[in-house]
Amino acid sequence: MENEEIYERLNNVFRDVFDDESIVVKPETTSKDIEDWDSLEHINLVVAVEQEFGIKFNMNEVTTMKNVGEMVDIIKSRI
Amino acid sequence: MNLTSLVFLIFCIMALGIYFIVPKKFQWFILLISSVIFLFWNNLSVSTVIQALLVLLASYIFGILIDKYHDNTIKSKIFLIIGISIILGQLICLKYTNLFSVTINHILKLLHIDFQLGLSYFNSLVGISYYSLIMISYLVDIYRGACKSQKNILKCALFMSYFPILTSGPFIRYNDIEKDLYGKHKFNYDSMCRGLVRTIWGVFKVLVISQRLGMFVDTVYGDLATYTGFYTIVAALFFPLQLYTNFSGSIDIIMGISEIIGIHLPENFTAPFFSKTLTEFWRNWHITLGAWLRDYIFYPLLKSNAMQNLTKKTKKIFGKKASKKISLYLSMLIMWTIIGAWHGGAYTFIIGSGLLQFLIMVLEDTLEPLSNKINNKLGIKKEVFSYKLYQIIRTYLLFAFTMIFFRASSVGNAVEIIKNMFVWNPWVLLDNTSIYTAGLDIHDFRVLIISLTTLFAVDKLSRTGSVREKLFKQNIIFRWGMLYILIFAIVILGCYGVGYDPAAFIYRQF
Numbered sequence: 159m160e161n162e163e164i165y166e167r168l169n170n171v172f173r174d175v176f177d178d179e180s181i182v183v184k185p186e187t188t189s190k191d192i193e194d195w196d197s198l199e200h201i202n203l204v205v206a207v208e209q210e211f212g213i214k215f216n217m218n219e220v221t222t223m224k225n226v227g228e229m230v231d232i233i234k235s236r237i
Numbered sequence: 238m239n240l241t242s243l244v245f246l247i248f249c250i251m252a253l254g255i256y257f258i259v260p261k262k263f264q265w266f267i268l269l270i271s272s273v274i275f276l277f278w279n280n281l282s283v284s285t286v287i288q289a290l291l292v293l294l295a296s297y298i299f300g301i302l303i304d305k306y307h308d309n310t311i312k313s314k315i316f317l318i319i320g321i322s323i324i325l326g327q328l329i330c331l332k333y334t335n336l337f338s339v340t341i342n343h344i345l346k347l348l349h350i351d352f353q354l355g356l357s358y359f360n361s362l363v364g365i366s367y368y369s370l371i372m373i374s375y376l377v378d379i380y381r382g383a384c385k386s387q388k389n390i391l392k393c394a395l396f397m398s399y400f401p402i403l404t405s406g407p408f409i410r411y412n413d414i415e416k417d418l419y420g421k422h423k424f425n426y427d428s429m430c431r432g433l434v435r436t437i438w439g440v441f442k443v444l445v446i447s448q449r450l451g452m453f454v455d456t457v458y459g460d461l462a463t464y465t466g467f468y469t470i471v472a473a474l475f476f477p478l479q480l481y482t483n484f485s486g487s488i489d490i491i492m493g494i495s496e497i498i499g500i501h502l503p504e505n506f507t508a509p510f511f512s513k514t515l516t517e518f519w520r521n522w523h524i525t526l527g528a529w530l531r532d533y534i535f536y537p538l539l540k541s542n543a544m545q546n547l548t549k550k551t552k553k554i555f556g557k558k559a560s561k562k563i564s565l566y567l568s569m570l571i572m573w574t575i576i577g578a579w580h581g582g583a584y585t586f587i588i589g590s591g592l593l594q595f596l597i598m599v600l601e602d603t604l605e606p607l608s609n610k611i612n613n614k615l616g617i618k619k620e621v622f623s624y625k626l627y628q629i630i631r632t633y634l635l636f637a638f639t640m641i642f643f644r645a646s647s648v649g650n651a652v653e654i655i656k657n658m659f660v661w662n663p664w665v666l667l668d669n670t671s672i673y674t675a676g677l678d679i680h681d682f683r684v685l686i687i688s689l690t691t692l693f694a695v696d697k698l699s700r701t702g703s704v705r706e707k708l709f710k711q712n713i714i715f716r717w718g719m720l721y722i723l724i725f726a727i728v729i730l731g732c733y734g735v736g737y738d739p740a741a742f743i744y745r746q747f
Contacts, residue, residue, distance in 0.1 A: 177558075197531055197535075198539075198565055200536075201536055201539040201540050202539075202561055204540065205540060205545060216381060216382070217377075217381050217532075217536065217537060217540075218378075218381035218382055218383040220536055220540070221531075221532045221536060222383070
């Protein structure tokens with residue numbers, strides 16, 4: 159899967175989870191850039207991403223991923 | 238061994254002195270010996286040695302086994318479960334047996350059954366709540382592939398018992414501290430100065446502020462018949478500050494000492510009393526406990542199939558937003574009950590530092606839209622100083638209320654304290670004599686006003702970067718001047734009062 163497609167699908171997941179159609183994710187996007195992305199929403203996001211791409215993050219990845227770029231790297235390594 | 242006692246000072250000087258004298262490859266071993274001495278100081282018995290060995294062996298053996306069978310998910314999971322069960326089992330037996338007994342006794346009484354379970358008083362080791370959780374995270378981290386197991390049992394023992402953190406934390410993770418803990422450290426004058434400044438600031442917080450506030454709080458709570466109404470209100474308002482200065486002061490001492498020997502520990506507080514909501518408050522208070530619970534309980538719980546299924550099922554009935562909230566609140570309820578129980582095996586802790594925190598946070602979350610609506614209608618600006626100040630004071634008052642339960646000897650005692658607050662006697666604050674009869678005189682109040690102002694100024698400054706770095710950028714006269722003022726303040730104004738245990742660390746019992 160191309161990077162572009164991953165980001166496009168990821169963008170839809172983010173917009174759906176955070177109910178914000180204006181979100182545009184980039185590799186450097188972090189929780190600081192999205193208002194509602196706190197530790198509570200983080201898991202909802204992770205689960206939504208898992209469902210979208212049919213993959214599973216392990217707990218170490220869930221707690222250590224620092225930005226969208228790292229999330230995409232993990233997605234790419236699984237699909 | 239109290240962190241502000243002379244014994245601890247001598248102990249540290251000796252330990253740190255030997256640490257820098259011995260060949261660098263033995264430095265970690267000196268830390269281990271110091272930690273073992275600290276762990277069993279005043280508490281050496283067959284039972285305590287068995288307790289410590291049990292946790293050590295469970296962590297060491299199962300750590301290696303989980304690591305070895307990393308590719309075999311089932312086997313490594315079984316070893317993880319056994320390891321955690323042993324560590325958790327000893328913690329529950331030593332800390333929570335009485336809670337179960339008290340609960341069962343209550344039920345038996347309600348059922349009019351004439352039988353009561355006896356209470357047992359085990360002699361548990363200092364820091365049991367800390368090292369038990371730290372070793373659980375060690376096993377889970379190996380299982381998750383975040384770190385490798387430690388093959389040297391003595392090094393594993395040092396990670397478990399690193400002495401500065403045994404009394405008040407912070408919680409450490411193996412991955413973060415491994416390099417520093419077993420590494421070779423050269424004596425560094427700059428690190429020593431920085432570490433000393435932080436240690437002295439911590440001692441100031443504990444001896445000058447916390448102990449002084451404690452004298453008032455202890456006097457009032459110790460004699461509720463005499464001290465009613467506004468005495469109780471002032472004591473309830475003082476207690477969060479007493480707890481904070483005691484706890485964060487201890488952390489400063491711990492981090493300062495560690496910094497001298499080149500070990501960097503994670504921060505545990507970031508000016509929590511400037512928080513505008515209780516949710517924000519807990520992001521700045523006992524940060525490493527919050528992070529521990531988030532990574533090892535809250536996230537796995539929320540991500541579990543059970544919670545995800547619950548979200549799916551409730552989504553059809555209540556809609557997307559509400560269904561997420563249901564799983565969230567349920568996970569929060571479980572987590573906050575655990576936080577409360579971690580603080581102590583009594584209902585006062587489960588209510589005060591657990592369930593009440595949960596309840597307020599849920600209210601904050603659910604009432605936010607309504608509060609926004611009201612603010613908009615009334616034209617109340619949220620970004621102005623006065624509104625932020627109102628939010629900060631509101632958060633403090635809510636936290637102070639929850640801490641009544643935390644501080645009380647029983648739930649009944651907490652209710653008695655709250656009832657006591659409704660006695661109308663505001664003149665005790667105004668007649669210029671009464672307030673000085675509760676353990677603190679006019680001089681003590683003056684010291685408190687000055688030292689608390691200093692504390693809040695430093696805390697406020699710390700939100701925009703390290704205050705120490707700012708201090709170290711100043712000219713030498715100012716730097717040393719500040720340090721001397723602090724030292725003199727501790728020597729002259731420190732509370733070593735008669736009949737008051739110097740530094741009976743509030744957090745030590747957890």
